[in-house]
Amino acid sequence: MTHERRKLLGALLSIALVSILVSACASAPSPVASMPEGDFRQRIVTQEVDGVRVSAGVPSAQESKALFGKPLYKRGIQPVWLKIENERDLPVSFLPVGLDPMFYSASEVAFIDQPESRAPVSLASRFFVDQAMQKLMVQPGDELSGFIFTRLDEGTKTFNVDLLDAERFTSLTFFIPVPGLAIDHYNVDWKNLYAEDEWVELDTERLIETLEGFACCVKDKSGENTGDPLNLVLIGTPRDVYTAFIRAGWDETESVTRASAWKTFKSFVSGGEYRYSPVSNLYVFDRPQDVAFQRARENIHERNHLRLWMSRATYQGLPVWVGQISRDIGVRFTRKTITTHKIDPNVDETREFLLENLGYAQSLKAFGYTGGVGAVPLEEPRGNLTGDPWFTDGYRLVLWISPKPAPISKLEFLPWRMPHE
Numbered sequence: 001m002t003h004e005r006r007k008l009l010g011a012l013l014s015i016a017l018v019s020i021l022v023s024a025c026a027s028a029p030s031p032v033a034s035m036p037e038g039d040f041r042q043r044i045v046t047q048e049v050d051g052v053r054v055s056a057g058v059p060s061a062q063e064s065k066a067l068f069g070k071p072l073y074k075r076g077i078q079p080v081w082l083k084i085e086n087e088r089d090l091p092v093s094f095l096p097v098g099l100d101p102m103f104y105s106a107s108e109v110a111f112i113d114q115p116e117s118r119a120p121v122s123l124a125s126r127f128f129v130d131q132a133m134q135k136l137m138v139q140p141g142d143e144l145s146g147f148i149f150t151r152l153d154e155g156t157k158t159f160n161v162d163l164l165d166a167e168r169f170t171s172l173t174f175f176i177p178v179p180g181l182a183i184d185h186y187n188v189d190w191k192n193l194y195a196e197d198e199w200v201e202l203d204t205e206r207l208i209e210t211l212e213g214f215a216c217c218v219k220d221k222s223g224e225n226t227g228d229p230l231n232l233v234l235i236g237t238p239r240d241v242y243t244a245f246i247r248a249g250w251d252e253t254e255s256v257t258r259a260s261a262w263k264t265f266k267s268f269v270s271g272g273e274y275r276y277s278p279v280s281n282l283y284v285f286d287r288p289q290d291v292a293f294q295r296a297r298e299n300i301h302e303r304n305h306l307r308l309w310m311s312r313a314t315y316q317g318l319p320v321w322v323g324q325i326s327r328d329i330g331v332r333f334t335r336k337t338i339t340t341h342k343i344d345p346n347v348d349e350t351r352e353f354l355l356e357n358l359g360y361a362q363s364l365k366a367f368g369y370t371g372g373v374g375a376v377p378l379e380e381p382r383g384n385l386t387g388d389p390w391f392t393d394g395y396r397l398v399l400w401i402s403p404k405p406a407p408i409s410k411l412e413f414l415p416w417r418m419p420h421e
Contacts, residue, residue, distance in 0.1 A: 067079070078153060084163070229373040232325065233321065277296075
């Protein structure tokens with residue numbers, strides 16, 4: 001590359017970066033809500049089942065560095081603290097592979113950033129070994145505690161604690177928010193999203209009628225232009241929806257901040273993965289999405305993502321959400337929204353992927369279909385807000401979220417509409 005071309009590229013990148021950061025300042029909530037730092041022990045979560053009590057906590061990046069003297073998060077390592085108390089009559093074995101099949105040993109973590117030493121055991125490695133779980137079996141009436149060093153998951157850390165004795169296998173699932181990211185749904189006041197008298201409980205017939213009466217598509221902030229089709233409906237509490245997607249391998253989304261803008265810029269330039277990349281605001285019910293999730297593929301240019309809005313409707317006492325899901329097959333920068341996605345025009349394929357994804361993750365109680373935007377044929381596609389074409393059979397997929405793991409073999413089909421006949 002010539003000197004002149006390098007100078008031009010540098011100038012263009014600088015201009016793009018300045019635009020991004022300015023846009024981030026203008027778009028970010030003020031202040032951006034985030035989980036406070038502190039002693040991770042104040043965020044410990046405890047579960048108990050069949051005479052075994054398990055407590056778990058996850059230090060943040062800052063807390064981990066203070067505890068271990070190393071920037072573990074920058075190395076892709078996240079310590080998880082566990083305490084297992086056994087009140088059974090049988091010894092219980094902890095299976096760390098269930099928590100993370102690629103977990104790191106204590107000595108391996110101790111070796112990071114350490115100069116080579118001929119000593120068989122350094123003071124650093126001894127410190128890490130002492131902090132880690134040194135045995136995996138808990139005798140009756142005893143307890144076991146220590147750290148397991150896992151691969152990094154920012155936002156919400158999700159993992160299983162699997163236990164085995166001579167008579168049974170027990171698995172406990174933990175969802176633990178970790179400070180460090182300004183997740184978008186941290187800003188949502190779920191309890192006051194609607195006034196008490198605004199909620200409407202619907203029976204099945206009225207629910208179908210209401211879902212088919214929702215707007216066809218998302219809108220821009222002005223409300224004058226329509227975009228991607230609203231092709232998704234969820235039934236479930238915010239917590240159940242949240243844990244269902246995390247269990248199925250989806251990531252949360254950061255709000256637009258200086259930090260997230262810089263990470264987006266670096267990922268765009270390098271083609272690397274940014275699992276929590278912000279998404280632009282789209283509007284339903286005259287407000288931007290309440291929560292967004294994404295499932296990254298190999299890089300920032302390729303991901304499935306969805307946006308959800310909680311409606312005023314409830315069904316059998318549970319909130320009803322409307323949503324939009326599509327697949328990114330490319331990304332380009334805009335000054336207004338940092339990045340915008342180029343979508344796969346076949347939005348139905350991504351919709352059906354979500355059905356299978358949540359089904360295999362044992363996150364669904366039932367599913368069905370209602371009418372929606374109406375058929376849009378491949379030969380006459382419509383366009384979203386950035387001009388990308390899309391086509392669809394016009395139906396909305398309804399997913400009833402299960403509050404606890406549900407085998408896919410028990411998944412119920414709701415025969416409301418039959419789009420595939």
